[in-house]
Amino acid sequence: MxxxxxxxxxxxxxxxxxxxxxxxxxxxxxxxxxxxxxxxxxxxxxxxxxxxxxxxxxxxxxxxxxxxGIEQSPDTFExxxxxxxxGTLLEGFGEFVRHEGRAAEIRLYEVGVMPGLLQTPEYAQVLANSAMERGAISADQAAERVALVAERQAATVRTPPPLIQVVLDESCIRRPIGDGAVMRGQLDRLAEFASLPHTILQIAPFSMAERRPFDLPVTIVTLPDRSLMSYAESAQRGHLERDNKFVVPLLAAYHQLQAEAPSQAASVAMIKRLRKGTP
Missing domain, CATH: 1.10.260.40 (lambda repressor-like DNA-binding domains)
Known part of the structure; x- marks a missing residue:
């Protein structure tokens, strides 16, 4: 049968x-x-x-x-x-990842957890394992999530590379994920990221309080044709926005965030102090 x-x-x-x-x-x-x-x-x-x-x-x-023999077909198994x-990720995220992979500039602000573009494999694995243990995803899906993080990062290592500007809420570096070794490795990764010629990294400290223009994570992407799009998430879904009347104000707010946040040098110094005290 x-x-x-x-x-x-x-x-x-x-x-x-x-x-x-x-x-x-x-x-x-x-x-x-x-x-x-x-x-x-x-x-x-x-x-x-x-x-x-x-x-x-x-x-x-x-x-x-x-x-x-269908690698060049538009309808591949990949x-x-x-x-x-x-389908196991937030709605809208899959489409966003495709645009992110060819972006000329990426600006992102994150709260509470390291963004995928900056995660070490160990950090990404801890997050995936946690989701699997909660029953949110399967073991195979957990492995593929970690692989997707690596693929997204690889897509930004090209010639010429995209300009990547990152502002992390202080909670991203304070919140312990995994054991001390995982966090030390992750903090080292941030310092390495900041040393690259095509990156800017800033930490928005808790003391910025109400001066932050964003309450939720947001990413603004500039495509090769200089068009803009933004991606933002809630707990239930992601939203990809292409309309400039909504994206341009977000870009202006992002510039305000960068102006208010400490410099990259001060931010890296904060990361290194925390790294030194991580058990």
């Missing part, structure tokens, strides 16, 4: 991924074991993905694209995987 999940490709993005994998495999007359051999997986693993019993990973998606992955 056919597996019901095989008959329901519209039930979820994961099911559609599995149905597409099976369709292309059968079009070529391959058994699951043959496709698995070409991709570096067992036939049992391929069967589990086809029937939505196992989540696909980025490695599997790319292996499938290579096995079928694209499907990204749609699945972004």
């Amino acid at each position: 056919a597996n019901i999940k095989e008959l329901s490709p519209d039930s979820s993005p994961q099911a559609a991924f599995g149905a597409n994998l099976r369709r292309l495999r059968e079009e070529r007359g391959w058994k699951q074991e043959e496709l698995g051999r070409r991709m570096g997986y067992s036939g049992t693993h391929i069967s589990a993905v086809e029937t939505d019993r196992k989540m696909p990973t980025l490695r599997l998606a790319r292996s499938a694209d290579q096995a079928f 694209r499907q995987w990204r749609e699945i992955q972004h």
Whole structure:
């Protein structure tokens, strides 16, 4: 009897991924074991993905694209995987990441937690593990979240690199995430980031109080054609804004934030003092 999940490709993005994998495999007359051999997986693993019993990973998606020779196709398994992955994140974030990866300038303000572009792998892993332990995501999704952080950071290391301006609320460096080694590594990462020629890092101390123009995290992106967009999050969703009548005031407020915050030199000194006292 056919597996019901095989008959329901519209039930979820994961099911559609599995149905597409099976369709292309059968079009070529391959058994699951043959496709698995070409991709570096067992036939049992391929069967589990086809029937939505196992989540696909980025490695599997790319292996499938290579096995079928569709890496240059507009409808790749990697694209499907990204749609699945972004479905576990806030609405709007997936689209934002695509724009972030080609931005000429990135300005961001963060509260409470290090932004993904500055996280060390260890810091990102602690956050992903915590979400998994709460039951918010699966183990595979936790691994892919950490991988996504690395991919976002890699996209900013290009020639020429984007100008990245970061203002962190003091809570980002004060809030302990993981053990002392994780936080020491993360604080070292901030100091290294500030030393780069295309970055600016400032800490907005608690003493700024009501002089902060933002209460929530915000990112403003300048694209290669000099158009602007902003991305902001609440607890439930993200919002990508392209209308200049809303984005330009945010940019002005960001400049005010930078003017009020201590200089990069003073901010790095604060980070190093905290680093010295981190147990």
